[in-house]
Amino acid sequence: MKNWIKKDITKDQVKELCQKYGIDSLTASIFARREITKGNDILFYLEDDLRFLHNPFLFNQMEDAVDRILDAKDEGEKVLIFGDRDVDGITSTTILYEYLKSIGIDITFKVPLGDEAYGMNIETIDEFAANYGTLIITVDCGIANGPEIAHATELGIDVIVTDHHNPPEQLPENCIIINPKVSDSGYPFHDISGCAVAFKLIQALRYASLDYYKEEICLLNACNTEDGYRIDCVKLYNNLVVDNITIDNITDGLRISDTKLVEFLKGQSIFTWDDKETKKALKEIFGTAVEFNTFELRPEIAKIIPPVANLTLDQLNEKSKIARYNENQSSLLDGFVNIYITYFQQIANKAFAAHEQQELQLVGLAALADVMPLQNENRIFVNYALKIINSGKARRGLLELLSRLNLLNKRITATDLSWTLIPAINATGRLGQPELSIQILLEEEPSKRNEIADKIIGLNTERKSLVSIATELTSYNAQISYEKLSKICLVVEKSIHRGVIGLISSKLTQKYHVPSITITCIDDQTAIGSMRSCRGLECTQFLSQFAELFSNYGGHSKAAGFSLPVSNLHELQKQIEKAALSINLQDENDNDIIIDAELPASYINHDLFKIVDLFEPYGENNSTLTFMSKNLKIIGYQVVGKTEKQHLKLNLDSGEHKIPVMFWGAADKINSEFNVGDNINLVYNVERNVFNGMETLQLVALDIQK
Template identity: 45%
Template sequence: MRADNSISNDTSRWVKKPVSKQQIEPLCNSFNISPLLASVFIRRGITEGKDILYYLEDDLRFQHNPFLFSGMEDAVERIMQAKEEGEKVLIFGDSDVDGVSSTAILYEELVRLGIDVQWRLPLEADGYGLSIAAIDDFAAQDGTLIITVDCGISNNEEIAHASDLGIEVIVTDHHNPPEELPQAIIFINPKMEDSLYPFDGISGAAVAYKLVSALRFAQSDFYNAEISILELSQNQQEQCFYADCIKIRNLVKIKELHEKIIPGQTSIYDLKLPYFLQGQLIYSWDSRTTLNLLSQIFGSGIEFNLNDLRSEIGAVIPSVKNKSAAQIKALSQIAKYTGSEASEIESIYNLYVTYCKKLIADKKPQQVQDEQKDLQLVALAALADIMPMKNENRIFVKNGISSIKKNRPRQGLAELFNKLNINLDGLSSTDLSWSVIPALNAAGRMGHSDIALKLLISNDAREREQLAVTINKMNEERKDLVSNAYYKIHDTAQQSIQLHSNKLCVSVDECINKGVTGILAARLMQDFNVPTITLTYENDICIGSMRSCRGFIATSFLDSLGDIYINHGGHNFAAGFSFHKSNLELFLKRVQESSNSVTLDAETACIDIDAELPLEHLTPENFNLLDIFDPFGAESPELILMTRGLKLIDTMVLGKKEPHHLKMIFETGTYKIPAMFWGQAERLKKDIIIGKKYDVLYNMSRNYYNGTKTNQLIVKEIVPAQ
């Protein structure tokens, strides 16, 4: 679009990557999806079943097992030991939404377990992460175990101090680990190389939720129970048998064995199978058939004690009790996404996991309710910390929003939603990101993160109501602070870019409230499209935030500036730090010198289009694309679609104080579709004319008003149709 905001006929910036029929058909056939959906997946690089799964499924059974963390079993054992021995436990969190949510999730579960637990968030004097003062205060109470949530991975000095005082520390975190790790007894961090967890993009609250899920599982009969599943198959052509075994502990596969057995040639003493199964509780899907095959192979002189898995699972899941192993594989939802890699025993294992979880849920319905409450906070944290909206994060956010809608908001959120006038019927990830999360974050930014935490964990309805009012007021104060500071520093921040090789923006000003450095850095980064650092100082301490873009890793850059920090850390594109004011000149000098070697991904003016919808395909049914791709967020932006030849049949100017926005009605020939063009009201009659046809670039959206749901377009660009 031209700078004067008038309509141009140029659509050269609208780029739609070509997709072939040969690419589309396999996805349509494998996953039973439409060519439209398949084409969007392909353009977004989502072509493997393991990735497509998280767009087509939202069942919690598709999340990863918490015991995949290498340290999870040790963490559970240590916490249960603290319960048994009556130890004092401290949960130390962070002050943002992720940290407060993490603390609330773990605190509530440890209270349920009857553990003597307390919580603490950073005080203004503490800075980021676990503090010496917090450790000393806890030691004075004879505390013996600290569990960090959403922090701790960089607190080497503090954890060493705790150890000197006889306090053990479990670190649960999700920030990038430093080269030298602290001496904690247990780490649960998906970003650590030896974590063994299959997805490193979860929030700190999700890590806490995984720990809580493991603690809940530890209260079941399946905890630490080892079983083996054995399946035999006969290959008539090769005149042999194949033995497939999986050993399971805490519902995680810990060992596998696959052997070929040739009758008359393979002795049982030549096989690994007997040793693999020794001392195990052994299951087979159809134990009678498996025993018959074993007799054929080894004769009747060797006995195997097998339990029949089909009868056990069939009693809980009746739909499978008459199914063969081959039929179980055909029915397996998970197998659909693993393709040729799936096997009968893999499908039986997946079904066994589902069976165990169903048994636990039936026996402990309160745990299911507690999990739903936790997921509301996990969803908030994923959006607040801008976690990549892929893999199990999609399941967390979908289930969290669904829980809010169906089960109503949990305590604390209910009161806050009421103050913010949140419409639950139309609640989306965008509503949470733009309204709820900033309000919750405001408490921490204004130096009172404890108020947000108390709101979430208080059992007193009157107290929660008062806290929600306080947070709402703080949010308004936060908005004023950001607005005033942004106006004051904008021009000097822009001028700093040239001083930093046109690759960095740096702003230092005492007027900036330390609680909003991150917000300001993010806004300046969006304005100038370069990584941005904002700094303020109070007394002898400088506090800053960095927000990055265009492929530049913030934490690596801060690391490269040398050992000048009190503390620093964060994520690839969002980091924080502090140092003594005496180092300010040195810090700024190093940043400027380093800017010469900064490498940024190239800027592009092109707009990638996910799909072109012809007029006849712009139907209410195709708005279901929203349900598949929502939640949107990091690494999963809103869909950008294009339709040619939309006829504009009506317009209306909207705006509460000033008429800035343009509401439009387009006609497809079959349907009339409303659309919003934000901030473009002045173009009405100037170059947007009723009765003309236009090519439109847009996002799909839904509007909820007075209980009515309406599909609508959010116009990005518009040009006269050719």
Template identity: 25%
Template sequence: MENNLWILSQKTYSGEAFLEKAGLSRSTLSILHNRGYSSRDSVLEFLKPSLLDLHSPFLFKDMEVILQRLAKARTDQEKILIYGDYDADGVTGTALLYKGLISLGYQVVVYIPSREEGYGLHLEAIEKASQNNISLIITVDCGISAVQEITFAKTCGIDIIVTDHHEPPDELPCAVGILNPKIADSGYPFPHLAGVGVAFKLLQALYAHLGYSEATFGSENDYLDLVALGTIADIVPLVGENRILVKNGLTVMENTRHSGIRAMLEECGLLGKKLKAGQISFIVAPRINAAGRMDTARLALNLLLEESYDDALEMARELSKENNQRQLTEKELLCDAERILAEGPIPDVIVLSSPNWHHGVIGIVASRLVERYKRPVFLIAEEGDTGKGSARGIADYHVLDELKKQADTLSKFGGHKQAAGFTVPVDQIPQLREGLNNSFLELGIIFKERFQIDSIISWDELNVQLLEELEQMAPFGAGNPAPVLRTDGLAVQSVSVVGKGREHLKMTLAAAKLKREAMAFKKGQEFDLVKNIDMIDIIYNLELNSYGNVETIQAVVKDFRPSGVEAEQEIACTAEGYSESEPAISGSLPDFETAAFKEKISAPRLSRKMLADFYRNLKHITDERGFIWWGPSAEKPGMQLNIMKIFEELGIISWYGGTGPYLFKLNNIEKTYLQTSLRFRVWSE
């Protein structure tokens, strides 16, 4: 138990009318409010993310010029090279774009550089492409910093389209067009797309531009599983458009048409199961990433492109072997780093290097060290005179900005706020270490783990209904962590150490006569402390524990302290810390029943008859296969979109593509209950 920061929001929910209509508990709505979802619309959009709310790909300012270039390439049957990154985001984006372009009649080849070659576009690869009559390169998850390489490509007669999501440098490359939502004037309203998400936007635009037929080319919906896999793997914020793509993509993944994904799910023991983002993050994505880390990224790409299920299964098994080897290499490197750190005081910024380290796993080891030491970590694998580095940060520490301050010592660098890669001459590593630590002193950052608490709740408020409501906030991940609850004054009735290495704590905690099990993973070393505590305060996630045929509610403890002992804490008055894309909300919740609010959204309220009439009209305009191109009319477009979102929520229709007009399929459903739709309950008369 450390003196960590417990950050508590004290805002409470007060919208009685909405509470009654939504059928949600006050605790759930308070948590949503604390996270910035304080209006009726924002709550519905968050809990029931709709594919109808995807942004138009044509908002990218360069999209039209890119489509013109791609139209020429299709007409002239030019040979296109898709050049992707070797991580899971780049590999899934490359697979998506390859499959999509092939289905649309393009001549396409793919290239994934090895980790030995390094991240990004390379002059040698461009020169080889020129020798193989490539006239157009599309990058995936890379290229935004490739100023020199893209200039060279032009001299070779090769045009380049950049699709990327990394932080743009001051000077942008002279590409045909650039799709990167992080560029300030990109025109795109959501900056947090993963690389695969940007690739998907290009494919969406192509489908719309070519006026595709679903029967001939397939649908955009077919690619949502690839988008979900890459987005989860890249740890981008699961809010806004990413949340729409991932939540719906997981549903598509459960019945995927891609043999490679299906084979990987079977290899991971997930085939036929209801999928969660955590399962993809901790079980599936590491296998895809392992290929890139161990210099076999092409194996992961081949798996995702494979049509034969039997062959895909063999590849999935091979990836599991690669992942096992990655885990062994990672363990050895972690032990070596721990040994070095044990030799002296822990610095403010950990900068370690070794010629014995595999550069493919230093990033994940850096993350492990951040978890343990609560400070920034920069690990460098020395290869001759050059060091290949990976950095991971902590709260309030911007890794990329700190690397920019040390640009004079670096050969190149790039990345994000919390993670970055760089190369550095080995003889410059001491200067880099000194510079990073000197800069850190000026930042005034405190080495304490922070826990953002969503709600204080009593032990008897925990029930299956609350757990099911909280599950509606999934998928959980970066930008949208699983809700953290706090309960004070619990009696410690028993405590034991469990697990193969006796690394976990199992506790029985009670309030009055109500007992519940609690697990504290990786806190076995604190057994002696807990066994001497009579009353305890805990912060935890609520989970369903299944053992045999018995399911019970279980608290998964993140941190604890003896009751009555005041810990340092902050009062959070905004939604900061959850979503980087949602506005922070302060003060009390707006009154949903004010006249101004009613005037904005009320007329007319929805009724069963209105939905029945609307459904009959849809049936009249569907084709023989049940497909329909649909867009709202000028009269009451908001009401029509709401009805379609209700139909989508109930499974009456399925989105197949488009951001307006939309391609839907009318599903064969014999009977459904409107009251099971949260949107209908809220908007009905």
């Protein structure tokens, strides 16, 4: 019997969220139960504008990366992008290659083909050096390639690492590193994809093409308050607040030399919101001997954002959408800063929106493919990608694949992409031909894209067959391993295809609810393995125990890979089995159903879609909303499906209307656990049922209690 768990929350919690963020009580209660109560977290559920993405220059070394790339452009250098074979690596390589080529850089790319290993390799570096190459940019790899980077440096090649994998204890030296997981990266959100990191680099390069790159500007306001005059200044550099100063309780006759203003404002462009009032206050504070050279921004901003034309700075603060989510607002200029950055974003959109629209479709795909947590800016990436694709503007390459996967002319969800499009693109890398996916995304000729799309779909069919074969070959030994080790499942099967070992590990983890490792051999000398984890065990940390046996290894907390000499394989098995004895896994109770909200029967209607859509996209760290309703009457049923475990389609009476419910694999429950005429309590998800273009609400039962 399953446990229904609905976390207790208080009316005050719900009321506070409703008042602060202007949301209804049902939405507020779901936020409270999911412990999404901080403004910086709620923002990414209530807002989807690109304005809310983090500034790329928050990466401490982003400016260095931009300058090095611009130098390469100016000097006509040869540049190589080094990517990976999975969806994240394919999309990263595509968008960076596309952008660098568009600005005139002599650019080529390299991704692992056939049985080539993940990450940088010496052969490619030597070949690039022989061709007079001088700059390598890695995407979705590189952070674990210290020796290879050192070799490149010896050959006079500079390296920029853009990656998102867990860094090793010893970072690569003599290179520029853009990786949110590096401890001193400066970036506020660690869990973005490799493609998102590449997109951040592109954003920074685009900003560098504008007039204000590396320019310090100052926003200034002076006013009279109850406690005397007050001066606020905020300094921005690359659209980031880097310094601020406030002087308050000022009386008449203050000498400017007695303040920090002269040094603070030296050599900067100074902008005001209301120039007349600000200069009047400054004159009353410092007298006529001091003159400030300022420029009023309000009229310029009003041309782009008309509603602000007649607002005072106080009113601007009150209406600032960003300020609503900022729990640490400390300056009277916060609203000014926010509207200035929004204004700048609008200007940039006019120049770059069409290109970003194409790139962000791939960034959204990468977030789903690499199972990034659907929190923070990942929500904007995925929602934006879905919005563009569903508007009929899918980018070249994706359009052809979506057509063959029968995903056009319907509302595509994150789940659709994860279960259909992403596996098809991944199949090219798994079967050693990732260049096909890059080609289809770059190819301008429609007929050629159609030819490539057919090849990709063919590879995906082959991938499915290889998974079936591998599943059959590994099932017996997997069962034996699980029974023996209990806390980990380890399978070594030398005859399965290298491209599906990650999928087999995922299947084993889902089946046994323990971390799983699948190993195969690509030849007589080299074995490769893939690990998938759960219940709190971190992959890279676990694998680090066996580092001396590996040729290389790396990855994320929940997924990682490695290679090693076949001669080390037996020793690795022994050490993993020994290590399994001391693994501590978090408890995982499959019988627990966590309920987001209890709904009266009258709430079960199309209005629920508004709530369900608000919390989209669903996936990692953002599970599908689960509701509970009580005292619903079964008025009819139908057994459906031709599989061994048939499904149950129920009709319930809510008192106002009939409610359709699907209960998958539960046909045996009717007339045993409940019958027609019974009143039941129901735990369920809400989904759209689309038939002949008509969209209706359908519940999917998770559990029923009579």
